[in-house]
Amino acid sequence: MSNDDPIYVTKPFMPPLDEFLPYLSQIWETGTLTNGGPFHQQLEAALAEYLGVEHLSLFANGTIALVTALQTLRITGEVITTPYSFVATAHSLLWNGLTPVFVDVEPGTCNLDPAKVVEAITPRTTAILPVHCYGVPCDVDGIQEVADTYGLKVIYDGAHAFGVKYQGESLFRHGDLSMLSFHATKVFNTFEGGALVCPDAKTKQRVDYLKNFGHSGEVTVVAPGINGKMNEVQAAFGLLQLKYVDGAIARRQAIDALYRQLLAEVPGIACLPARGDTVSNYAYFPIFVDDGYPLSRDALHARLREHGIWSRRYFFPLITEFPMYRGLPSARAGSLPVAAATSRSVLCLPIYPDLDLSAVERIGGLVAAPHR
Numbered sequence: 105m106s107n108d109d110p111i112y113v114t115k116p117f118m119p120p121l122d123e124f125l126p127y128l129s130q131i132w133e134t135g136t137l138t139n140g141g142p143f144h145q146q147l148e149a150a151l152a153e154y155l156g157v158e159h160l161s162l163f164a165n166g167t168i169a170l171v172t173a174l175q176t177l178r179i180t181g182e183v184i185t186t187p188y189s190f191v192a193t194a195h196s197l198l199w200n201g202l203t204p205v206f207v208d209v210e211p212g213t214c215n216l217d218p219a220k221v222v223e224a225i226t227p228r229t230t231a232i233l234p235v236h237c238y239g240v241p242c243d244v245d246g247i248q249e250v251a252d253t254y255g256l257k258v259i260y261d262g263a264h265a266f267g268v269k270y271q272g273e274s275l276f277r278h279g280d281l282s283m284l285s286f287h288a289t290k291v292f293n294t295f296e297g298g299a300l301v302c303p304d305a306k307t308k309q310r311v312d313y314l315k316n317f318g319h320s321g322e323v324t325v326v327a328p329g330i331n332g333k334m335n336e337v338q339a340a341f342g343l344l345q346l347k348y349v350d351g352a353i354a355r356r357q358a359i360d361a362l363y364r365q366l367l368a369e370v371p372g373i374a375c376l377p378a379r380g381d382t383v384s385n386y387a388y389f390p391i392f393v394d395d396g397y398p399l400s401r402d403a404l405h406a407r408l409r410e411h412g413i414w415s416r417r418y419f420f421p422l423i424t425e426f427p428m429y430r431g432l433p434s435a436r437a438g439s440l441p442v443a444a445a446t447s448r449s450v451l452c453l454p455i456y457p458d459l460d461l462s463a464v465e466r467i468g469g470l471v472a473a474p475h476r
């Protein structure tokens with residue numbers, strides 16, 4: 105890679121093309137393209153085993169998985185969620201005719217604050233939709249305690265959390281359902297794709313009906329389902345990706361460690377704390393720019409861009425600033441101070457398996473000395 109090539113915030117990991125061709129040959133030979141074919145079945149089993157969960161259902165993308173999760177549990181009324189996420193999190197509520205109620209996040213994790221969740225509960229609240237932002241675990245015990253006390257369901261948006269372990273087990277073992285995204289920009293990708301992790305076989309059965317138009321048999325329809333199925337090309341690609349994913353995460357880990365080393369002493373730049381209770385997937389590398397830094401966050405963003413480095417402001421603006429949300433009472437900026445400050449200060453630096461450590465040194469050096 106030359107210094108002139110742009111460096112984007114991420115780049116999908118691609119396994120060797122020649123290893124993918126036999127999968128395609130099989131699809132061409134059998135003519136089975138979708139509707140729960142052999143690769144789909146193999147990938148469901150392989151991912152459940154890899155992630156350490158029992159029941160998993162594949163989807164065409166993470167957003168339709170989230171929309172289906174809310175249908176599966178027949179969620180109604182108000183759902184408490186975070187303003188600090190990709191907009192798909194809240195959109196899944198609007199697509200179900202639900203009212204999002206936004207509450208603030210915690211400073212050290214960027215995730216929903218359980219104490220603030222309690223304050224937002226009303227008689228119409230039926231569920232909590234937290235996000236494991238950047239793959240950092242939510243306070244899953246705190247959230248579950250609130251859910252148990254008030255009789256609420258918990259659906260986790262785990263789009264960023266592929267393979268993350270918390271206190272020795274899969275993060276996806278928490279909550280009533282967890283969603284994963286396998287979008288091109290994610291740690292594990294199937295071009296587009298996603299999944300729901302279910303607590304038991306019965307729930308997976310209902311999810312499987314819902315993602316296939318509600319069909320429970322050739323002539324039986326048990327629910328107004330949707331088409332959320334993953335196709336055979338995506339599933340085959342996932343099977344091949346899975347062979348490489350540990351190596352890809354190890355590469356990310358090395359990049360994360362180098363950034364931390366390069367940025368440790370830079371005034372006005374903070375990173376999320378590394379955590380002893382978590383096996384991370386190093387999905388993102390957010391930094392937070394405060395007043396002690398010589399440039400504003402946006403000026404640093406522009407400065408990096410001048411050098412061909414495309415950092416991203418995930419997540420700015422807050423979801424609550426978009427037109428379809430800003431009129432909601434819970435969208436008032438004054439009630440979301442941590443999320444607002446985090447959104448104004450965050451910058452995600454490039455991190456992906458093929459990123460050279462020399463490029464990481466260059467990026468870290470630029471952040472450390474932006475006027476050089």
Ligand code: T4K
Binds near residue numbers: 263
């Ligand atoms: N919940 C959360 C918390 C999420 O973060 C997301 C998705 C979802 C739900 C929904 O899951 P999915 O329905 O997507 O499965 C990207 C992704 O499109 C989106 O999937 C992701 N979150 C979000 C955080 O980031 P953009 O608009 O920033 O993507 P884009 O196209 O600007 O890509 C970023 C960079 O990645 C590009 O500059 C270059 C590189 N790239 C991207 C693509 C698509 C490639 O090198 N190749 C590619 O094919 O939203």
